[in-house]
Amino acid sequence: MNDVIAEERADAMWLRLNRPDRKNAYDPAMCRELIDHIRAATESSVTAIVITGSGDSFCAGGFLGKLADPDPVQLRSMFFGSLELFEAIRNAPQPVIAAVNGVAAGGGNELIVACDLAIAVESSSMGQTGVKIGSAPVLGGTNMLAMSIGEKRAKEVSFLCRRYSATEACELGWLNSVVADDRLEVEVDALVAELSRMSPRYLEIAKISSNVWWNSIRDNYVSGLGMLVQAIGSADMVEGASAFMEKRPAEFPRRGEGTGQ
Secondary structure (H helix, E strand, C coil): CCCEEEEEECCEEEEEECCHHHCCCECHHHHHHHHHHHHHHHCCCCCEEEEEECCCEEECCECCCCCCCCCHHHHHHHHHHHHHHHHHHHHCCCCEEEEECCEEECHHHHHHHHCCEEEEECCCEEECCHHHHCCCCCCCCCCCHHHHHCHHHHHHHHHHCCCEEHHHHHHHCCCCEEECHHHHHHHHHHHHHHHHCCCHHHHHHHHHHHCHHHHHCHHHHHHHHHHHHHCCCCHHHHHHHHHHHHCCCCCCCCCCCCCCC
């Protein structure tokens, strides 16, 4: 079974995350597969690249199954692989559209932030999970999302880990539009058709120019990832991941209680 299904249609390259058994959460290998598909699409004549999910989820971010007993090398690969994935999206000459078919959580929500445009179904929801499960959304949730919804609201999203309906997210500026569940692909195809009437050359110029804030924040991404790497194996990470997998509330050590290692 392919972790990512690539299909060219209606002048777009559709990339479907295909691990519904884990809500399309990605591990380093799946992340690499998605990057390779995006880079291949950038060399084709398609007007746009569309990222969507299979089953009832868009993407649950990085796969958490081994965080309770973390492998530092593998986690470093996943952390920095996520940055490489998001930069592949931002550097693609074509617009990249998030077709949000269901739940987007954690790094899955940051995947929406990284995409140029986003259309979601009415039943979908999104939000960050990091500080609730022993991590932090340093690749969009704590920084770039503020450019769309404002600093105070972005801090609410990243600090409190609440869930937001597609309608709420659209009203905040998180999404471009919300559509009926059975209309997602039709509406995305219509958006691609509209984009196909534009000059590819100047569409690329407009896209790369629009990356000014993303590029300005890049040092923040790298320093944030460095902090996450240093926290691999911490008491907070192990407790957060264990609680998540055991479906119970986490009991994090209070500030000042021990070293956190």
